[in-house]
Amino acid sequence: MLEVYREKQKNRVRAYTGANVGVATPALMRLAESTHQVSAARALLEKTWEDHKEHGERKEYPNAETLAYWRTNQAYAVKICIESVDRLFEASGGMAWFSDNEAQRLFRDSHMTGAHAYTDYDVCAQILGRSLMGLEPDPTMV
Numbered sequence: 001m002l003e004v005y006r007e008k009q010k011n012r013v014r015a016y017t018g019a020n021v022g023v024a025t026p027a028l029m030r031l032a033e034s035t036h037q038v039s040a041a042r043a044l045l046e047k048t049w050e051d052h053k054e055h056g057e058r059k060e061y062p063n064a065e066t067l068a069y070w071r072t073n074q075a076y077a078v079k080i081c082i083e084s085v086d087r088l089f090e091a092s093g094g095m096a097w098f099s100d101n102e103a104q105r106l107f108r109d110s111h112m113t114g115a116h117a118y119t120d121y122d123v124c125a126q127i128l129g130r131s132l133m134g135l136e137p138d139p140t141m142v
Contacts, residue, residue, distance in 0.1 A: 001106045002035055005088040008103065012093065030091050034084035041077035041084075048073045068131035071142070075124035078114050085110040 009022040009031070021027050048070060055062050062070065089096060089107045096103040113119060127141050 001085045001088050001103065001110070002031070002038060004102050004106060005031060005034075005092060008092060008096075027091060030087050034087050037080045037084040041080050044073055045077050064137070065131050068128050068137075072124035072128040075119040075121045078110075078119040079121045082110050082114045 009027050012021040013019060014021060051062075051066070052070065055066075085107055089103055092103050095101060096107075098104060114121070117123075123141050127137065130136070130138060
């Protein structure tokens with residue numbers, strides 16, 4: 001979505017004023033914040049994967065808190081990526097809503113990813129919250 005937004009904004013002009021949207025401060029700020037979020041999500045996932053690898057190499061089973069983070073980090077990364085997509089989509093104009101527009105597909109698909117049972121952040125936040133409070137895992141949420 002970052003690339004789609006960047007490319008669309010380069011030549012986009014406001015319908016009523018003809019102003020270049022791509023150089024407008026709000027467009028630049030939206031792109032910057034969304035880029036930071038996607039980078040943060042990637043860093044979180046890469047750290048989690050590295051942690052998986054290290055545990056595997058040591059043949060060490062993770063403790064309950066580590067397991068809770070592993071289970072929930074992916075959902076959090078998806079959540080912040082969806083926020084990034086939403087921010088850009090909101091500023092993509094009415095044409096973005098057409099079904100043949102790539103931005104619409106990316107918006108739809110990112111939300112579909114977040115709706116998957118494994119990446120449902122409401123469930124994952126409960127899993128991690130229970131762990132952080134020292135409560136036993138709820139087997140209905142694992």
